[in-house]
Amino acid sequence: xxxxxxxxxxxxxxxxxxxxxxxxxxxxxxxxxxxxxxxxxxxxxxxxxxxxxxxxxxxxxxxxxxxxxxxxxxxxxxxxxxxxxxxxxxxxxxxxxxxxxxxxxxxxxxxxxxxxxxxxxxxxxxxxxxxxxxxxxxxxxxxxxx
Numbered sequence: 015x016x017x018x019x020x021x022x023x024x025x026x027x028x029x030x031x032x033x034x035x036x037x038x039x040x041x042x043x044x045x046x047x048x049x050x051x052x053x054x055x056x057x058x059x060x061x062x063x064x065x066x067x068x069x070x071x072x073x074x075x076x077x078x079x080x081x082x083x084x085x086x087x088x089x090x091x092x093x094x095x096x097x098x099x100x101x102x103x104x105x106x107x108x109x110x111x112x113x114x115x116x117x118x119x120x121x122x123x124x125x126x127x128x129x130x131x132x133x134x135x136x137x138x139x140x141x142x143x144x145x146x147x148x149x150x151x152x153x154x155x156x157x158x159x160x
Contacts, residue, residue: 050124054131057117061134064110065141078106080146087143091127091135093119114138 067073075083082102089095100115118135125131 050121053117053120057114057121057132058134060114060117061138064114065138068142073110075111075142076106076109079103079109079111080142082111083139083142084146086139091118091122091132093122095127096122 064073068075082099086095086099096115096119100112100119103109103115104112106112114135118132121129121131
């Protein structure tokens, strides 16, 4: 029957999305929610949670995480770059940035690195990079040797 869902005799429902979801989501060219949209929502949630934890002092990035973030702040985002960042962080035990970087890699399969869908990540990376201490390069080498 036309207009019926799943052969259950239920009337078809039209779902509408709010304005930010219609314009900001990576799968906005499709009326259906896609896997990339799910990754986008998870990315935004993880970035928000980490930003909250960081701002109140519940979480502090490791020196290795800060090095990766500083590099990301100066690099154009692409799927390849985010995958490399994810792999670099995933090797650090307790590296909480691995999840958002993996989500960003998924989102970047559908959009380019300047897309509005990546705004939560851009803001988060910029805050961490701005707050990262400007250390003497010899201190980094010493810290890595420990």
